[in-house]
Amino acid sequence: MAAVITRVKQKQISQLVAKGNRLDDRELTDYREMKxxxxxxxxxxxxxxxxLGKTEVVVGVKIETGEPFPDTPNExxxxxxxxxxxLASPGFEPGPPDENSIELARIVDRGIRESKVIDTAKxxxxxxxxxxxxxxxxxxxxxxGNLIDASALAAMAALLNTKMANYEIEDGExxxxxxxxxxxxxxxxxxxxxxxxxxxxxxxxxxxxxxxMDARISFAIDDEENICAIQxxxxxxxxxxxxxxxxxxxxxxxxxxxxxxxx
Amino acid sequence: MNEKSxxxxxxxxxxxxxxxxxxxxxxxxQVGAITNADGSAYIEQGKNKxxxxxxxxxxxxxxxxxxxxxxxLKCRYHMAPFSVxxxxxPAPSRREVELSKVIRESLEPAIFLEYYPRTxxxxxxxxxxxxxxxxxxAITAAALALAxxxxxxxxxxxxxxxxxVEDTIVLDLMDTEDKMGxxxxxxxxxxxxxxxxxxxxxGTLSLEEFESTVNLALDGCKQIxxxxxxxxxxxxxxxxxxxxxxxxEEAEE
Numbered sequence: 001m002a003a004v005i006t007r008v009k010q011k012q013i014s015q016l017v018a019k020g021n022r023l024d025d026r027e028l029t030d031y032r033e034m035k036x037x038x039x040x041x042x043x044x045x046x047x048x049x050x051x052l053g054k055t056e057v058v059v060g061v062k063i064e065t066g067e068p069f070p071d072t073p074n075e076x077x078x079x080x081x082x083x084x085x086x087l088a089s090p091g092f093e094p095g096p097p098d099e100n101s102i103e104l105a106r107i108v109d110r111g112i113r114e115s116k117v118i119d120t121a122k123x124x125x126x127x128x129x130x131x132x133x134x135x136x137x138x139x140x141x142x143x144x145g146n147l148i149d150a151s152a153l154a155a156m157a158a159l160l161n162t163k164m165a166n167y168e169i170e171d172g173e174x175x176x177x178x179x180x181x182x183x184x185x186x187x188x189x190x191x192x193x194x195x196x197x198x199x200x201x202x203x204x205x206x207x208x209x210x211x212x213m214d215a216r217i218s219f220a221i222d223d224e225e226n227i228c229a230i231q232x233x234x235x236x237x238x239x240x241x242x243x244x245x246x247x248x249x250x251x252x253x254x255x256x257x258x259x260x261x262x263x
Numbered sequence: 264m265n266e267k268s269x270x271x272x273x274x275x276x277x278x279x280x281x282x283x284x285x286x287x288x289x290x291x292x293q294v295g296a297i298t299n300a301d302g303s304a305y306i307e308q309g310k311n312k313x314x315x316x317x318x319x320x321x322x323x324x325x326x327x328x329x330x331x332x333x334x335x336l337k338c339r340y341h342m343a344p345f346s347v348x349x350x351x352x353p354a355p356s357r358r359e360v361e362l363s364k365v366i367r368e369s370l371e372p373a374i375f376l377e378y379y380p381r382t383x384x385x386x387x388x389x390x391x392x393x394x395x396x397x398x399x400x401a402i403t404a405a406a407l408a409l410a411x412x413x414x415x416x417x418x419x420x421x422x423x424x425x426x427x428v429e430d431t432i433v434l435d436l437m438d439t440e441d442k443m444g445x446x447x448x449x450x451x452x453x454x455x456x457x458x459x460x461x462x463x464x465x466g467t468l469s470l471e472e473f474e475s476t477v478n479l480a481l482d483g484c485k486q487i488x489x490x491x492x493x494x495x496x497x498x499x500x501x502x503x504x505x506x507x508x509x510x511x512e513e514a515e516e
Contacts, residue, residue, distance in 0.1 A: 099364045102357050114465045215368075217462065227473050230448070230464035235371040237458035240481060244474055251470060 005211040013212045017197040023208065024053075029249055031204045036153065036261070038161040046162025046183065050154035053206060054144035056088075059136060059154040061162045063183075065125065065174065066133040076123025076131040080109035082138040082151065089143035103233070108138060108152050110229040111189045111220035117159060119184035125167075125174065132164070134183070145207035148218050148231075152191035156263075159185055188263035189228055192250035193218040196238060201246055203253055217246050221254035223263075271428045271443055278440065280309075284433045287423070287483055292403070292494035294411050302412025304494070306404040309437050310394035315404035317412040319384035328383070333376035335383040338367035340401055342390040362398050369402050369422065369451040369461035375415045384414065395438035396424045402451045402461065403487055410495060419491050420460055422451035423483030425476045427468060432476050434483045448473070450480035454488045 013023055020028060032053030041047035046061035068077060082105035084092045097105070112118070123132040136158065138151045162183035165176050195205035195213035205213055214236025220229040227247065232238065238246070272278055282288070288309035296305035300316035307313075323329040340362040344350050355363075370386065386409065388401040399422035406420040426436045428444040441447050446466025452459055459481075468476060 099360050102360045103364055106357065106361050110465050114467065222467070226467045226469050227464065228467050230462060231365075232459070232462040233365070233368060235368050237372045237453065237456070237460045238462070239457050240459060240477065243459060243462060243477065247470055247473060 005208055009208065010212050013209060014198055017200050017202060017209075017212075020200070022202065024206065026204075028200060029203045029253065031253070031257070032206070034153075034257075036157050038157055044158075045164065046158045046160075048154045048157035048161055050150045050157065052144075052146060052150040052153075052204065054142060055146060055150050055207075056140075056142040057147065057150040057154045058139045058141055059151070059158040060139065061158045061183075062135040062137070063162070063164060064133050064135065065130055068124070068128060068131040070128075072120075073128035074124055075120035076118070077133040078109070078113060078118060078120065078136070079133065080105045080112070080136045080138065080155070082108065082140070084140050084143070084147075088140045092140075092143070103231075104140075104147055104151060105138060107148055107191070107218060107229070107231050108136070108155050110231075111152050111191050112136070112155060112159070115187045115189040115220060115222040115228040117156070117185050117187050117189065119186055122184040125169065126172075130174075134159075134162075143207060145210050146193055146204050148193050148216075149191050149204060152189070152220065153257075156188060156190070159183060160188075160263075187222050188258065189220045189222045190254040190257050190263070191218055191220045191229075192253045192257075194246040194249055195234075196236060196242060201242065201249060203249060217243065219247055219250035219254075221251055223258075225251055225255070271440055272431055272433075276431070278428070278433065280437065284431050285479060285482070287435045287486055288437065290487065290490055292407065292490055294407050294494050294498040300408070300412075302408045302410070302414070304404045304407035304411060306400050306407075308394075308396065308400045308403075308435070310392055311390070311397055311400045312392040313397065313400050313404050314389045314391060315401065315408040316387045316389075317384065317405075317408045317414070318387070319412075320379040320382035320414070321385075323381065323383045329381045332380055334374075334379035334381075336367055336371055336374065336376065336386065337383055338363050338370065338386040338388070338405070340366050340388045340390070340398070342393060342397070346390050346393045362401075365461055365463065366398060366402055366405065370405060370409065370420055372458060372460050373406065373416050373418055373420050373453055374409065375417070378415055384409075384412075393438070395436050395441040396449065398422070398461075399424050399449050399451065403491065407491055407494060411498070418453040418455040418458075419488060420451050420453055421484040421488035421491055422449065422461060423480050423487055424449040425480035425483060427466065427472060427476065432472065432479055434479050446472075446476065448476045448480055450477060450484060452481055452484035452488070454485055 215234035402422035451461035
């Protein structure tokens with residue numbers, strides 16, 4: 001995700017953070033302004049747009065029928081894909097998904113899968129033969145840092161907005177009936193990312209902060225305040241006490257966001 | 264799957280393979296396993312069998328990837344088609360792409376990258392047989408291979424997972440525990456600097472459980488670190504002794 005940042009600015013950001021300040025006047029544990037819109041794409045079964053500062057992510061959910069995995073015949077299938085579309089950043093290129101977009105998709109996937117958001121048992125049409133497949137497509141439209149939190153939030157918002165067609169089975173064929181039901185969801189994980197800059201941890205790093213950070217760590221926190229997924233990224237390291245500090249910050253921030261969203 | 268009915272921890276508190284909760288699987292490390300590579304290592308951890316090879320610093324290919332102020336570290340984690348129960352397609356899966364990235368990021372802090380600008384170092388990891396915890400074993404072996412190649416390093420990187428299986432926090436999960444357990448936390452550590460360079464998790468843990476799981480994993484990393492140092496000594500002490508004997512013979516002539 002190459003984009004250029006001058007040395008002067010790098011130094012400025014590090015020095016500010018060391019004093020507990022940030023370039024955009026946020027506190028170290030402040031999120032940027034967050035906006036969520038649901039149901040923005042009518043053709044999709046579910047959709048949401050999350051705007052986090054200048055970062056913008058759209059998630060669309062499509063539901064199709066398919067075969068279950070052989071080892072889970074009584075569960076529907078969940079797949080997450082992420083596109084870092086070239087219009088979103090000078091650093092994104094067209095082409096097959098690179099490691100950054102694969103990592104992003106897998107972090108979003110793990111947050112949703114491990115906290116068991118979707119009641120996959122209710123997505124079975126015919127055990128071992130036919131189930132509903134939930135496709136979550138993360139579409140990054142403007143990259144200004146912290147794609148992980150924005151994408152995870154957008155994916156969750158889109159799932160909550162997802163409608164499933166009513167159906168009945170006639171001679172092994174699916175017949176669509178009028179009306180919709182919401183996708184059976186159980187939990188609402190919220191993913192919080194902390195970046196380490198020097199000796200400090202900052203929440204919701206902007207793109208410029210990401211270019212200065214040593215490393216980042218993301219926690220997906222579920223409704224019971226349990227951790228259900230973690231990913232460390234970046235070429236730096238954390239000391240154990242920094243990890244535990246970050247986990248506490250994540251729990252607190254997830255709690256705040258959850259209250260605000262009423263999830 | 265009928266394995267679900269199986270108890271993962273018995274009445275005595277022992278695990279499927281008879282280990283105590285805080286016990287590692289038997290680990291075998293060998294430094295220098297591939298003669299063509301600039302550095303290499305082989306690890307067996309439980310039924311895991313993994314080879315790591317390092318090439319470089321060498322010319323960057325393709326050239327435009329070269330970094331002007333440091334070496335480019337590349338990493339490829341790959342599983343052999345026969346390494347798992349159902350044949351795995353040899354094409355890199357999304358999982359392998361992600362693991363290649365996190366393994367690279369776990370090794371980068373250990374290397375003095377700035378010593379070799381405009382070059383690249385390739386780290387290749389081949390999983391010949393997988394038995395859970397392959398990313399950790401891969402990091403352990405890759406760090407040894409890097410050290411064997413002679414690249415200046417701040418410290419070795421030792422990795423080990425811990426997790427939760429039936430309400431017990433256990434060290435070094437094997438395949439069945441990984442699949443049936445309720446949480447898996449792989450950790451990589453540079454022990455001298457107390458620096459965690461890899462941390463992932465999936466499953467469900469409370470904050471308190473998470474802390475004790477990480478601490479147990481760190482403990483495992485330190486045990487593996489001791490074995491890594493031993494493995495390096497085994498190779499280089501024997502090389503030194505051979506040299507000594509050669510010198511003696513020469514002196515006698």
